[in-house]
Amino acid sequence: MPTDEDATNCESIKLSLPYPGDGICPSEAQFNAAVRAGHELWSSLASDTKDNTDFPSTVDCLFDLLRHVPAFSAQHSEAFSILDEPLLQVKYALEWTTTTDATCDQPVKRTYHYLSLGILEPVGFEFLDASEACPYWPGIKADRAHHLSYLILGWSYILSCRWAEILQDAGEEVLFQQSKELSHDSFWEVIAGSRWQAMVVRGGRAFYAPWSLAPSKVAPRPHLLKVSPQSSIAIDILVDYCASEGVAREYVAALAIVLTLPQRNNSPLMLPFLTTCLKIDTVQSRNDGCYKSLYDRLDSCITLSCSSEGLDSLLCGVFYEPTVPCNLVGAHLLGVTKALEPLQSNPQIFAALMAKKCPKVSPLWLATIWNGQMSRVLKSALGGLPPISLPAASWTGTIQSFLQVRYSPITNRRDVIPRAYEYSLTYLVRPDVTVPFTPSPPFGETTTSNLSLEIKAHLGHHHRPILHKTSWMLESDEELLVQRGSDFVLQPHLHLPLVARVDYVEEMPENTQ
Numbered sequence: 001m002p003t004d005e006d007a008t009n010c011e012s013i014k015l016s017l018p019y020p021g022d023g024i025c026p027s028e029a030q031f032n033a034a035v036r037a038g039h040e041l042w043s044s045l046a047s048d049t050k051d052n053t054d055f056p057s058t059v060d061c062l063f064d065l066l067r068h069v070p071a072f073s074a075q076h077s078e079a080f081s082i083l084d085e086p087l088l089q090v091k092y093a094l095e096w097t098t099t100t101d102a103t104c105d106q107p108v109k110r111t112y113h114y115l116s117l118g119i120l121e122p123v124g125f126e127f128l129d130a131s132e133a134c135p136y137w138p139g140i141k142a143d144r145a146h147h148l149s150y151l152i153l154g155w156s157y158i159l160s161c162r163w164a165e166i167l168q169d170a171g172e173e174v175l176f177q178q179s180k181e182l183s184h185d186s187f188w189e190v191i192a193g194s195r196w197q198a199m200v201v202r203g204g205r206a207f208y209a210p211w212s213l214a215p216s217k218v219a220p221r222p223h224l225l226k227v228s229p230q231s232s233i234a235i236d237i238l239v240d241y242c243a244s245e246g247v248a249r250e251y252v253a254a255l256a257i258v259l260t261l262p263q264r265n266n267s268p269l270m271l272p273f274l275t276t277c278l279k280i281d282t283v284q285s286r287n288d289g290c291y292k293s294l295y296d297r298l299d300s301c302i303t304l305s306c307s308s309e310g311l312d313s314l315l316c317g318v319f320y321e322p323t324v325p326c327n328l329v330g331a332h333l334l335g336v337t338k339a340l341e342p343l344q345s346n347p348q349i350f351a352a353l354m355a356k357k358c359p360k361v362s363p364l365w366l367a368t369i370w371n372g373q374m375s376r377v378l379k380s381a382l383g384g385l386p387p388i389s390l391p392a393a394s395w396t397g398t399i400q401s402f403l404q405v406r407y408s409p410i411t412n413r414r415d416v417i418p419r420a421y422e423y424s425l426t427y428l429v430r431p432d433v434t435v436p437f438t439p440s441p442p443f444g445e446t447t448t449s450n451l452s453l454e455i456k457a458h459l460g461h462h463h464r465p466i467l468h469k470t471s472w473m474l475e476s477d478e479e480l481l482v483q484r485g486s487d488f489v490l491q492p493h494l495h496l497p498l499v500a501r502v503d504y505v506e507e508m509p510e511n512t513q
Contacts, residue, residue, distance in 0.1 A: 026328055034331035035334050035338075038331070039338055041339075042335075042339035042340060046339060049356055053138075055351075056359045059252045059294065061360050061363050065360040065361065066304065068395050069395040071297075071302075071303065071482060072300075073299045073482075079172070080167075080472060080473070080474060080475065081477070082117070082475075083114070084202045088117045088200060089116055089117060089308075091113075092115065092470060093110060094112075094468065094469075095111075095471070096109045096110075096394075097466045098428045099466070100462075111435075115303065115306040116210065116307075117207070117306055118207025118208060118210065124268040125215065125216060125271055126269075126270055128272055128273050135347070135372070136347040136348055137366060148253060148257075149271040149272045151238070151242070152258055152269075153271075154254070155258040156212065156213045157190070158235050160209035164200075164209065167200055173201045174199070174201075175198075175226065176197075177226050178195055178196035180195075182233055184237055184240075195222055210261065210305065210306055213261075239251075251291065256366060259304065259367065260311060260367045260373070263311050263373070265373070269371055270372070309392075310392035312386075313387045313392050314364060314389075315364055315381065316377065317361070317400045318358045318381070319333070322441065324440055326443060333383075336382060347369050350369065350374070360398075384438070390435060391470065394465075394470075404465060405424075406421075407420040407421055407441060416448070417446060417459075418444075419442040423436065424463075425458060429458045468484075469481060470482055470483040
């Protein structure tokens with residue numbers, strides 16, 4: 001639990017506020033109260049975590065995260081609507097049904113987004129020396145860390161294979177090359193030596209698969225043969241290896257790490273020391289639930305991993321508190337930052353804390369810590385303007401913005417609404433309004449007489465997120481519906497200082513594809 005000393009430290013924060021207590025800027029007392037509240041919330045979570053650092057099953061968490069993410073697949077005869085400037089991107093539409101009122105002329109909110117499908121050069125990697133410690137991952141001991149290197153290289157190859165197959169089926173010019181034809185004997189030699197590459201050639205430019213890895217130190221590349229990508233054979237080889245070596249935990253860890261590769265900065269990925277290449281003679285059962293569940297979601301992995309700002313928005317969303325209004329969020333995050341400072345040098349405690357706060361996102365946080373991206377993500381999350389991806393939030397059942405929240409006023413007057421609802425309603429009924437930069441709700445209330453006529457006309461329609469669907473845009477301007485979500489589940493939540501009640505989506509509903 002937070003100590004008296006912690007509370008004293010928070011109380012001592014004094015800032016020069018330009019207009020304290022004027023109804024817009026908080027008073028000094030309100031500011032410091034928000035700092036203390038943020039500090040106490042995360043200090044309490046951290047204290048509980050130190051007493052219990054057990055992790056939930058990473059495979060269950062990752063499958064829960066991917067459960068409703070639409071599959072990126074080419075089950076059609078037409079090409080995707082793809083842009084190749086400045087990067088390779090495919091366009092898709094997210095549509096929210098927001099009211100069941102038949103008299104409403106704006107019953108849906110439609111927005112367009114892009115998946116980033118290609119990179120200009122592979123992500124660099126280096127191997128740690130045999131004497132260097134492997135980054136932390138719960139349950140993976142140092143003497144088994146080499147398995148993680150093999151599996152990271154394997155998943156990089158498999159996702160790139162599947163990417164190439166999908167784009168090839170959609171009519172793109174795909175170039176898939178490796179030093180030898182794929183077999184159980186050649187697989188480990190090909191991936192351990194980075195003797196392969198997956199590219200799409202478009203407009204005279206080559207775009208690599210987003211999970212492509214290459215040694216940071218330039219080395220002569222052997223002659224590569226043009227071959228057909230075979231993701232199903234490759235994953236069978238990988239699963240045989242995992243079943244034989246008993247490395248299910250490493251199997252999931254490696255996939256999570258590879259999914260975060262498109263979000264990396266320019267620093268090389270540091271892999272554990274690699275031993276000699278392997279041969280697996282004993283084939284175990286491939287029907288293990290761990291292997292099967294993730295294999296079946298491979299196309300969903302591609303969607304989420306390529307979603308622009310999607311992964312970072314999920315990581316940052318762990319810190320989002322829908323009960324803190326925008327004029328107090330800076331104070332709140334200052335308290336959170338102070339509470340987290342002592343933990344950043346202890347990856348085990350920090351990772352367990354993320355798992356406790358949001359279990360389904362914990363595999364991504366573990367991967368972020370493992371590959372050295374924690375500081376970058378924390379800077380974004382605690383800076384007040386984290387990335388927001390409503391598609392990723394809709395697919396995964398997470399809350400990233402006050403637009404997903406239903407607020408009720410404190411004042412018992414029928415002509416008063418929260419400003420948060422005014423802004424949400426404006427977003428939902430006006431096609432030209434984009435997602436607000438800040439995820440935090442506007443503060444205060446307003447009378448309905450202050451609303452524009454356009455917004456006032458929708459007050460009785462009870463707009464809120466009800467249904468959602470995702471469609472890939474095709475080159476012909478037609479759409480391919482790939483996912484439809486059923487009703488959002490609204491649950492009451494009583495923890496908003498300046499607003500009486502907030503109902504929000506706690507879990508993503510079932511969907512049909």
